[in-house]
Amino acid sequence: MDNIIIFDEKISTYYFYNNILRKSFEIYSLDRETPPILDMRKTQYITPSAVPVILSFGDYLRKLYKQPIELLIGSESSLLNFIICSQFKSISEKLQIFKIDKEIIESWNYKELRDLHKISYTNIHYTDVDRIKNPVKKRDYIYDCLVDKSKAVYGKILQDTHQLPINIIDATISSIAEIETNSIIYSNSYSFTYVASDKYGTNISIADSGVGFERSFIKEKRKLNMVEKYQKLGPKFHNYLVIMSVLNYSYEKHLKDKRADLWTLMTNVVKCNGIFKIQYGNTQVIFSQNSCKNCKRNEGKKDISSCVSCLLERQSEDSYSPIKLFGVGFQGVRIEIAVDKEED
Amino acid sequence: MLYSILKDENRYYLNMHAECALHTYLNGFIEDERIKNTSRQKQGIYCRKINADIFEHIYSYPYENKSICIDFKKIEEITENNLVAFVTFIKKQFCAKGKNVYLLNVQKNILEKMNWGDKFQILEETDCIVSGRIGRGKATPQYDQLICEAEEAFREEFGRVVSECTDELNNTNEQHTSVPVYLSKYIDIKKMAESNAGFFRLCIYYLALQMMDKNIIKQECNQNKDISLFFHTMNGGYIAAQLAQLFNVDMVYLDHLGPLGSVHRKHFEKSIADDKNYIIVSDVICLGGEVGRARTIIEYCGGRVGGETCVVDIKTVQNREVDNRASLYTVSKTNNKIDYKIKTDLCAGCEMEGKCNE
Structure with missing residues (x-):
């Protein structure tokens, strides 16, 4: 059959964006009615950052084809354990994203994972939130609730190994709450969060398949300042400039009202020797400790133009480029954070 | 609504922990079975965090032209953006009108984030808790007096209500x-x-x-x-x-x-x-x-x-x-x-x- 997408043994986000997304786009171009079948029978491992991306991709396909997407899993694979224990299966069923063969699942004698290694998701609507009209107040309310949730879900387990310094645990918790807040405000879709932590550090990945930054900004009548300023770069860098406009908006709010949100989060992650990746459409922007930790280019500046130029100067086609332009993208915003444990 | 706000002829008294305890409820964000019990342990009388919705009640109260005394006892956490908005509100609603603001029993890490600088005059201080005043005027009540007056405001109101309902x-x-x-x-x-x-x-x-x-x-x-x-x-x-x-x-x-x-x-x-x-x-x-x-x-x-x-x-x-x-x-x-x-x-x-x- 032409609509089967076969996944490799190991699935990373890089592999996903370069292969799976391209293949699904080809399937859709040939036949817009028949949904693809995702075949993971060979797959043994999904990298933590790719877990929410696959769920939000499934959610995107479900909306596109207006039906749940078939997902094939090997009956003896270690992936099966993960699918059950991480709540991948239960969330897929609850939100009607994937159809997974029940017989295989039910016959598998699974082994529990640590609580931390479970996927969480945020809803599209919350009654408490819908009543708040002011966007800033709405944001603060959501953030407060999600900080409580993140602490309850992740706080204890991030501390239980005593491997991570307290400032990194705090940064991790506020990172999760911050990104999920943005997702609820901007995406109008489910967002999925997966946190994996071990003695070497912590990986956080949060993905949604919502309307994205650009339409949200237009709806709120906010200007995409960097898109306007760098118009001459052309459509290739449009999504890059949208991402930078969003960060710039956050930077300006930080300067004006000392408010902490996406920009502050990014700088905090980098200060904790972390890597902050933000993806919109087909474009991923990477802020790393090596390049950004001690950067003072923005000091005293009104906007983040110098940051925009710096990343552009370092952009290349290789895998170390801070701006990655994939051939195909899908709607929504994805953020990945990796914080390594500091050497003692 | 604000549950704890009381007033006498000098000022308003507001108890932040009472507001947190009486306003907390399970919201839609905490529907995960794994955390329901944990979150309950941090609610009601055990709540130690002031959330955005509590501040909303504080901002929308119809204040008269009076000073205010706010007790932060038992409060251990307020997110930065809420503090930014709270300080802006206090400056506009009370400081700009020449009214005194007394902040009692504030944890030092929270006070630092409020960023009052020299404007905050300390009335009482322990290792990690501080009480003080923001405002002008030489005569200022001491910490113990403020606590007594806040208690008296409650006692008086309660006594009045008991009399009315007897x-x-x-x-x-x-x-x-x-x-x-x-x-x-x-x-x-x-x-x-x-x-x-x-x-x-x-x-x-x-x-x-x-x-x-x-x-x-x-x-x-x-x-x-x-x-x-x-x-x-x-x-x-x-x-x-x-x-x-x-x-x-x-x-x-x-x-x-x-x-x-x-x-x-x-x-x-x-x-x-x-x-x-x-x-x-x-x-x-x-x-x-x-x-x-x-x-x-x-x-x-x-x-x-x-x-x-x-x-x-x-x-x-x-x-x-x-x-x-x-x-x-x-x-x-x-x-x-x-x-x-x-x-x-x-x-x-x-x-x-x-x-x-x-």
Whole structure:
């Protein structure tokens, strides 16, 4: 059959964006009615950052084809354990994203994972939130609730190994709450969060398949300042400039009202020797400790133009480029954070 | 609405922890089975964080042109953006109008994030807690005075409400329904709850703190697992429901223990479990007849009575102290503003007649 997408043994986000997304786009171009079948029978491992991306991709396909997407899993694979224990299966069923063969699942004698290694998701609507009209107040309310949730879900387990310094645990918790807040405000879709932590550090990945930054900004009548300023770069860098406009908006709010949100989060992650990746459409922007930790280019500046130029100067086609332009993208915003444990 | 705001001629008094405790509820973000219990342990009286929705109530209150005294006792966490907005509000609403702002019992890490700089004049300081003033003017009340005045504002308001809700009994020669005495007044707790539900909730909050002070309820939420609140009247049920929410504990009730003086149920063991602690919740404890009956039934069924709690306690005998009883207001020989009298037939002709309340 032409609509089967076969996944490799190991699935990373890089592999996903370069292969799976391209293949699904080809399937859709040939036949817009028949949904693809995702075949993971060979797959043994999904990298933590790719877990929410696959769920939000499934959610995107479900909306596109207006039906749940078939997902094939090997009956003896270690992936099966993960699918059950991480709540991948239960969330897929609850939100009607994937159809997974029940017989295989039910016959598998699974082994529990640590609580931390479970996927969480945020809803599209919350009654408490819908009543708040002011966007800033709405944001603060959501953030407060999600900080409580993140602490309850992740706080204890991030501390239980005593491997991570307290400032990194705090940064991790506020990172999760911050990104999920943005997702609820901007995406109008489910967002999925997966946190994996071990003695070497912590990986956080949060993905949604919502309307994205650009339409949200237009709806709120906010200007995409960097898109306007760098118009001459052309459509290739449009999504890059949208991402930078969003960060710039956050930077300006930080300067004006000392408010902490996406920009502050990014700088905090980098200060904790972390890597902050933000993806919109087909474009991923990477802020790393090596390049950004001690950067003072923005000091005293009104906007983040110098940051925009710096990343552009370092952009290349290789895998170390801070701006990655994939051939195909899908709607929504994805953020990945990796914080390594500091050497003692 | 704000539950804890009170005022006197000088200033407003606001208790942040009371607001957090009385406003917390399970929201849609905490629907995950894994965290429901953990989140409950941080709610109600155990809440230590001020969320955005509490600040919204603070911002939308219709303030008069007065100073304000805000107590942050027990508050351990406020997110940065909420602090930014709070400081902006305080500056605009009070400082810009030349009014003083007193911030009491603020954790130092929270105060640092408020960024007041030299504007914050310290009144009291310990290792990690600080109290102070933002504002002008030489004369300033000290920390202890502010605490006393805040307590007095509550006491005065509560005393006023009790007086308002105490009715004369028309027929003082008719026997009380529960015990064989004649009462001069009826303290109508239902009227108190109905006439100002918000203030009554604040009263329940202070009653809850009293219960913790007397160790009837434990300082940590997870230590209360074997505790249930027991009530036998409607008013007691109304109070118990709110206490149960504040402490996250269960409730048990037995009806017809009260004024009717008859028990209709045979099998109490269904409600009362062996080796569990019960706290008897009542509205008014007068001579203690009904509470005594409740205690007997609980203990007969194998349960333990961990304490008693009521809004108004009538102290009929001098130096009488009941173990593990928490109450919000005591009517006694020295505090009887409502002129509460208990009489029997033996009062007539008694040499003390007419001198009892002197």
